[in-house]
Amino acid sequence: MTGVLGRLVYALVLAAVLVASVWISFSRFILGRSLEVPDMSRLSVEEAVTLAAARGLRVVPDAARADYDEGVAAQRIRGQVPAAGTAVKAGQTVRVFLSLGPRTIRVPDLGGSRPRTAALALERAGLAAGVVSAARADGPPGIVAQGVAPGTVTTPGTPVDVLVTRGAPEVSWVMPDLIGRDFERVRLAFEARGFRLGGVRSQTYEGAAAGTILRQFPLAGYPVTLKDTLSFVVASTEGPAS
The missing domain is CATH 3.30.10.20 (Trypsin Inhibitor V; Chain A)
Incomplete structure (x- = not known):
C-alpha cells in the first residue's frame, strides 16, 4: 500500500514538473518572439514605416482618425494603436493617426x-x-x-x-465781424456757401441805415461750421418787426 502511494505521489510531482516546464518553455518562446512598439509621435509616415520595419512591424495610416492638433504639425503622427511600449508579435500592424496641423x-x-x-x-x-x-x-x-x-x-x-x-472731416471757419455790413449782401454770400440763416430780427437804431447788421450770432472770432445756424439783428427805419 505504501509503495502504491509513493508511486502515485511521484507521478503527481513528475506531472507538475512537466506542466511547469512546458509553461516556462512556452512563455520563453512567446516572450522571445515579442517586440516592443516604438513611439512614433510627431514622425512622418515615411519615418514611421522605416522605424517599424527595422523592428519587424508594419505601419498603416488611419485616415478616418486624422484631426486638427495644435501641438503637432500637419502630416505628422499624433497618435498610434497599439501605444508605444506595448509588446506585440513580429509582423503586427500599428495604426497611426495623422495631424491636420493647427486649425486655421x-x-x-x-x-x-x-x-x-x-x-x-x-x-x-x-x-x-x-x-x-x-x-x-x-x-x-x-x-x-x-x-x-x-x-x-x-x-x-x-x-x-x-x-x-467717421465721414469727411468737418470744416470750420472763423466767423467774421459783420456789424455794419449790409444784411442782404451777407445773406447771399453765406447761403451761396451752404450756411443756414436762422432768426433775423429787425430793430430801429438811430443813425443806422435800413438793412444794416446790428448784432450777429455766432460772434466775430468764433468757429462756425455748416451745421451752425446764423442769427442777425438788422436795422430798420420802420420800427421792430411784429
Whole structure:
C-alpha cells in the first residue's frame, strides 16, 4: 500500500514538473518572439514605416482618425494603436493617426462694416475683435482698413484691429465781424456757401441805415461750421418787426 502511494505521489510531482516546464518553455518562446512598439509621435509616415520595419512591424495610416492638433504639425503622427511600449508579435500592424496641423481660419473682409457688425462677423469666424481706431475721411462711415488682410489664413482667436472712418472731416471757419455790413449782401454770400440763416430780427437804431447788421450770432472770432445756424439783428427805419 505504501509503495502504491509513493508511486502515485511521484507521478503527481513528475506531472507538475512537466506542466511547469512546458509553461516556462512556452512563455520563453512567446516572450522571445515579442517586440516592443516604438513611439512614433510627431514622425512622418515615411519615418514611421522605416522605424517599424527595422523592428519587424508594419505601419498603416488611419485616415478616418486624422484631426486638427495644435501641438503637432500637419502630416505628422499624433497618435498610434497599439501605444508605444506595448509588446506585440513580429509582423503586427500599428495604426497611426495623422495631424491636420493647427486649425486655421480665413479672415473675412470687414470693409464698409460698422464696428458692431464686424465684431459679430469675427466672432462667428472664431476670431477676436481687436483695437478699433477712428479717423475722419471722405466717404461713408464704416471700416476702411483692417490689421489682418482679408483672406489671410490664421489661427482661432487671432485679434483683428480695424480703422473706422467717421465721414469727411468737418470744416470750420472763423466767423467774421459783420456789424455794419449790409444784411442782404451777407445773406447771399453765406447761403451761396451752404450756411443756414436762422432768426433775423429787425430793430430801429438811430443813425443806422435800413438793412444794416446790428448784432450777429455766432460772434466775430468764433468757429462756425455748416451745421451752425446764423442769427442777425438788422436795422430798420420802420420800427421792430411784429
